[in-house]
Amino acid sequence: MKLLLLHCTESGQKVLARLPQIGYRLPSTVRTMELKCTGRINEELLLSSLEDGFDAVLVVGCHRENCRYLDGNLRAERRVQRIARMLADAGVMDKKVDMLLVGPDEGAKLAARIAAFLAPGAEPAAGAETASVPAQSGGKK
Amino acid sequence: MSNVTAESTTAAGSQTAVRVTAESRLARLLDQGHFVVTAELGPPRSVDPSVLDTKIEYLKGVADAVNITDNQTAIVRISSIGTATYLMSRGMEPIVQMTCRDRNRLAIQADLLGASLNGVKNLLCLTGDHQSFGNHPEAKQVYDIDSLQLIYMVRQMRDNGIFQCGEEIRNSKKANVLPPRFFIGGAANPFAEPLEWRVFRLEKKINAGIDFVQTQCIYDMDVFSRWMEMVVKRGLHKRVKILAGVTPIRSLGMLRYMKESVAGVTVPDSLLGRIADAEVAREEGLKFCAEQIRQFQKMEGIAGVHIMAIEWEKAVRGIVEAAGLLPRPD
Amino acid sequence: MIVAEQKPIKDIVAMIPEASSLLVVGCDTCVTVCMAGGIKEVNALTSVLRMARKDIARIEGTSVERQCDREFLEELEESVQAADAVLSMACGAGVQMLSDYFEGKIVLPALNTLFMGSNEEAGYWMERCLGCGDCVLDLTGGICPRTRCSKGLMNGPCGGSEGGKCEVDPENLECGWNLIYNRLKALNRLDSMMEIRPPQNWSTSHDGGPRRLIREDVKL
Numbered sequence: 001m002k003l004l005l006l007h008c009t010e011s012g013q014k015v016l017a018r019l020p021q022i023g024y025r026l027p028s029t030v031r032t033m034e035l036k037c038t039g040r041i042n043e044e045l046l047l048s049s050l051e052d053g054f055d056a057v058l059v060v061g062c063h064r065e066n067c068r069y070l071d072g073n074l075r076a077e078r079r080v081q082r083i084a085r086m087l088a089d090a091g092v093m094d095k096k097v098d099m100l101l102v103g104p105d106e107g108a109k110l111a112a113r114i115a116a117f118l119a120p121g122a123e124p125a126a127g128a129e130t131a132s133v134p135a136q137s138g139g140k141k
Numbered sequence: 142m143s144n145v146t147a148e149s150t151t152a153a154g155s156q157t158a159v160r161v162t163a164e165s166r167l168a169r170l171l172d173q174g175h176f177v178v179t180a181e182l183g184p185p186r187s188v189d190p191s192v193l194d195t196k197i198e199y200l201k202g203v204a205d206a207v208n209i210t211d212n213q214t215a216i217v218r219i220s221s222i223g224t225a226t227y228l229m230s231r232g233m234e235p236i237v238q239m240t241c242r243d244r245n246r247l248a249i250q251a252d253l254l255g256a257s258l259n260g261v262k263n264l265l266c267l268t269g270d271h272q273s274f275g276n277h278p279e280a281k282q283v284y285d286i287d288s289l290q291l292i293y294m295v296r297q298m299r300d301n302g303i304f305q306c307g308e309e310i311r312n313s314k315k316a317n318v319l320p321p322r323f324f325i326g327g328a329a330n331p332f333a334e335p336l337e338w339r340v341f342r343l344e345k346k347i348n349a350g351i352d353f354v355q356t357q358c359i360y361d362m363d364v365f366s367r368w369m370e371m372v373v374k375r376g377l378h379k380r381v382k383i384l385a386g387v388t389p390i391r392s393l394g395m396l397r398y399m400k401e402s403v404a405g406v407t408v409p410d411s412l413l414g415r416i417a418d419a420e421v422a423r424e425e426g427l428k429f430c431a432e433q434i435r436q437f438q439k440m441e442g443i444a445g446v447h448i449m450a451i452e453w454e455k456a457v458r459g460i461v462e463a464a465g466l467l468p469r470p471d
Numbered sequence: 472m473i474v475a476e477q478k479p480i481k482d483i484v485a486m487i488p489e490a491s492s493l494l495v496v497g498c499d500t501c502v503t504v505c506m507a508g509g510i511k512e513v514n515a516l517t518s519v520l521r522m523a524r525k526d527i528a529r530i531e532g533t534s535v536e537r538q539c540d541r542e543f544l545e546e547l548e549e550s551v552q553a554a555d556a557v558l559s560m561a562c563g564a565g566v567q568m569l570s571d572y573f574e575g576k577i578v579l580p581a582l583n584t585l586f587m588g589s590n591e592e593a594g595y596w597m598e599r600c601l602g603c604g605d606c607v608l609d610l611t612g613g614i615c616p617r618t619r620c621s622k623g624l625m626n627g628p629c630g631g632s633e634g635g636k637c638e639v640d641p642e643n644l645e646c647g648w649n650l651i652y653n654r655l656k657a658l659n660r661l662d663s664m665m666e667i668r669p670p671q672n673w674s675t676s677h678d679g680g681p682r683r684l685i686r687e688d689v690k691l
Contacts, residue, residue, distance in 0.1 A: 043511070047518035086515070089480045090523035242622070246670060268629040271621055271639050282622065286670045289626035293667055305670065330630040335652050338628075341665060345626065349667050357630060404631040404638035 001118050004049050005032040006041055007060040010068050011104050015060065018107030030114060037061075038099070039072020046083050046097050056096040056117050060110065063101045073101065165262035165324040166234045167206040168352065171382045175470050176438050177445030179236065179355065179384060180204035180457050182228075184219035193224065197231050199454040203461050205469055206234040206263055208355070208447070212243060215275025222256045229260050236326065237261050240269025245285035246294070246305050253295065254310075257321030264323040265355065266291040288327065289349050295325050296350030327351040329383075331368035332361070332407040340371045347381050354381050355447040358388035360399070361407045362433065369442055378442030385437045386447045389456055390426025393417050427456060431463035438464075472589070473501040473562045474596045475508065475582040483516070483558070484523050486579050490555035493520070493527050495581070496547065496569065497534035498561035505596055507582050508560030510534040516560070516581065538565025544572045551576060586618075604675030604682065610663055612654035619647025625668040628652070 007013060013034060019026065026032070031054075035041065038061035049057050059080055061073040080099040087095055100113050170177050180200050185192040200207055207228065211221040225235035237256055239249065253264070268288045272280045286294065286305075294305045302310050302318035310320040327346040331339055343354065359365045365385070372378055390396050393416050400408035412429070419425035430448075437443045446464075450456050461467055477483070487493060495517045503509030510532075517532035524530070533550060535543040538561035551557055556577040559566040563584040570578040586598035601617045607625075608615060617623045621639045627648030631638030637646045655661050673679065 043515045044518075047515060051518055051521060083515075086480055086519050087522070090484050090519050091481065092519065092522045095522055268622060268624065270631070273639055284622045284624065285673065287622070287624040287626050288629070289667050290670045294670075328630060333628070333630045333632050334635060334646075335628075335632075335649060338652055338664075342628075345665055345667060348665075404633045404641065 001029060001055045002053060003030045003114065003117050004054040004057045005030060005060060005114075006038065006045070006057060007032060007034060008038045008062060008072070009034060009036050011062040011066065011102050012038070012060045014104030015102045015107055015110050018105060019111060022107045022111070024107065024111040026114070027118065029118065037067065037069045037072035038076035039067070039069055041076050041079060043079055043083055046080065050095045050097070055094065056098070058113065058117060059097070059099040061099065061101055063103055066103070077101075164322070165206075167236070167263055168324040170205055170470060171353065171444055173470075175205075175445075176443075176466065177205045177384065178203065178461055178466055178469065179206050179208060179445065179447045180454065181208040181210065181447070181449040181451060182224070182454060183210050183213060183451050184221070184224040186216070186218050188219070190227065193227055194231075196454045197228065197233055200457060201233060202469060203458045203467070204448070205445075206236050208236045208238055208265060208449075210451075211238040211240045211267070211269070212275070213451075214270050215242065215272045215277065215280075217276065222252055222259075222261065225256065225261050226259045234263070235261060236263040236265050238265045238267055239291065240267045241284050241287055241291055242269030242272060243283055245283050249286070249291065250294075250298070250304060253298065253321045253323070257323070262322075262324055263326065264295060265326040265328065266295065266351070267328055289345060292325060292327055292346055292349040292351055295321075295323060299323060299325070300350075324353065325351050326353045326355060328357065329354045330357040330405045331359070331365050332357060333405040339368065340375065340377070343372065343381075344375060344377055347377060351381055353384060353444075355384045356386040357405055358386045358399075358449055359433065360396075360412055361409045362436065363409070364407055366440070369440060373442045378444075382444040383442055384445040384447040385433075385443050386449060387430050387433050388449045388451070389430040389453065389460060390416055390422065391453060392422050392426075396426075427460060427463070430460050434460070434464035434466070472504055472587070473564075473584060474505045474586050474588045474598075475502050475562050475584040476505070477507050477512070477516075477560075478581060478583055480516075480519065483579075483581055484520070487520075487524060487527070487556060487558065488577065490527050490577075492529040492554045493524075493531075493556050493558060494547075494550050494554035495520070495530065495532040495558045496538065496560065497532070498536075498538045498559075498565050499534055500537045502560060502562055502565075502582065504590065508562075513560055516558075520558075534560075537561075539568050541568070541572060544569060547573075602676070603671070603673075605672055607668075610668070611651045612658055612660065612663075614647065614651045614654055616647060616651060619645070619650060621647075624648065625671060 007016060016032065038059050041059060046057050059076055061076055067073040077099050080097050084097050102110055167177060182196050209221045209224045212218060221237045225237045228235045266288050272278055272282050297303055298310060298320045299322045302320045304310055309318050311318045329343045333339060396408060396413060396416055399406045416422050416425055434446050437446055448457050448460060495513050497508045497510050497513035499509060506512065513532040513534055517530055521530045535547060537543050538559060551573050556579065558579050558581050559569050560581045562582065566578060566580045587600040587602060588596050588598045591597050598618050599615060603617055616625055616627060620627050621637050622629060628646055632646040632649050635646055635649045637644040652664065655663055
């Protein structure tokens, strides 16, 4: 299962940098793409990524009040929700988009979310910030 | 009809005496100076005469004339004219209510000819609740004409013998002009907004040609008195017969509902308190209603009372009696 | 402008018959402004349809200046000929024009056309004009009694006006006649409200039959 991670330069980049520190390595099926702010994403980017071969897109941005550009993350959230709903309403079950809001030190939360994407059915546990690091998952689904 | 100017309408309405239709009992009693009592009756939602028979029993000898609602709150019931015909066969005088929501000008005029043919003599002209309130919210609304235009049209039919299009109401060039003749009523709401406009709206309806008016149900006697003062100041009570509307309170819940959910009804907190404190809300409600009517009889400009005890017609006799208005005149 | 919104996407997905090729056509005028059928919406819908209707081999999207004018439809000739079906993201007028122009092609509406209205603020459009053919805005201080009043009264307000709101939706809907009253009061033209407006001539409205406008003075 190919996953595209669209992340911002702030919390997004920082939390990715955390991952090796907590012993988690991104599987090869996960690609990342950095943007100054998640507010830069538009519907076209999300949809064309899915059409180009990714099974899922996960947008990673700062927590509500922490966006450096004030409300870029909020706009991103709305756009992601719109596309997610369109796909669901249209009956497209094999493609997913979602957004995760994180702080720079919430590596475990991100790792859990990625794992959930790659192994659908294994939902991240509640309070994922303190969850133990999941095993790497490299297989396609 | 579309070139009728404002001047001619005010000319028709500027007379100080109320021109009444002699055949209407309601009109005659008002003319004779009696304080009249009208009541309201909601027809059943099926072809069930027993419902009507029961209500007729409650209201006979108690009300001088009875309003019959017209698909009230946009819920389908036996038509007002259909019910009126039944009531007349049982010796009661109906006031047919006609709304603008469901019929265009052709249907309205045809219904008026039919109603008149069958003996209906009183007509209340209303706008009509929006269909979204009722059980057929997907229906197409009509409102081809509004209540003002309806009043004007009915007046022109009666006094000038013409249809809305301007043609004379006669079956052929040689036949007599035989229009429907109604004692024409309108509704007034002293509590709807904009408040300062409400007196002028009554005046506008008088200019259009109403003979009598029934108000929305009153709970706030202060606001109503102020409205009446303005009405009397403009001399409107001399141009139209005003019947003050009341709805007896059955329960605190009902009063609260009216306060919060019914547009155009004002309920003062003092009344809410009075009903809340009462031992039996219903009895206090009936008491208040009778008190109101006694007050109306003393107020300048009020020619009668209109009791809207929908689905509680049984209570009307007691109220009228407590207000000192029984027996009714012949 | 004409305001429209996209039909629920599952209805659109279900509406498209079996086809090997679908063309999605947007419109750059009204429906772009109300974000229902412009090129952005065309691209998004086309993309989703490709994922939702894998049975259709080719789904492409494009847009034209206006679909209600033949001159802009000419440029579509090649792409429409190549398609089995066309999904129009224009208003009802555009869909019909497209359908007439490309007779023989299945042309489907992706939008529900709602009303003629204005953009009050970002994301909020409101009905303003009914196209009744007999404008009375000079009498009502520039506020339309047919669209702003739920009952379209000419001698309002009715008894259901409370707190400046209409009984049909007392939380959100302003009473049109209350607005007219305040406007006329501010313009010192309240006398206009005392005049009894006669019944409207509905024959200039759709009630008189489908309407046409022919201007001899500008015909070629």
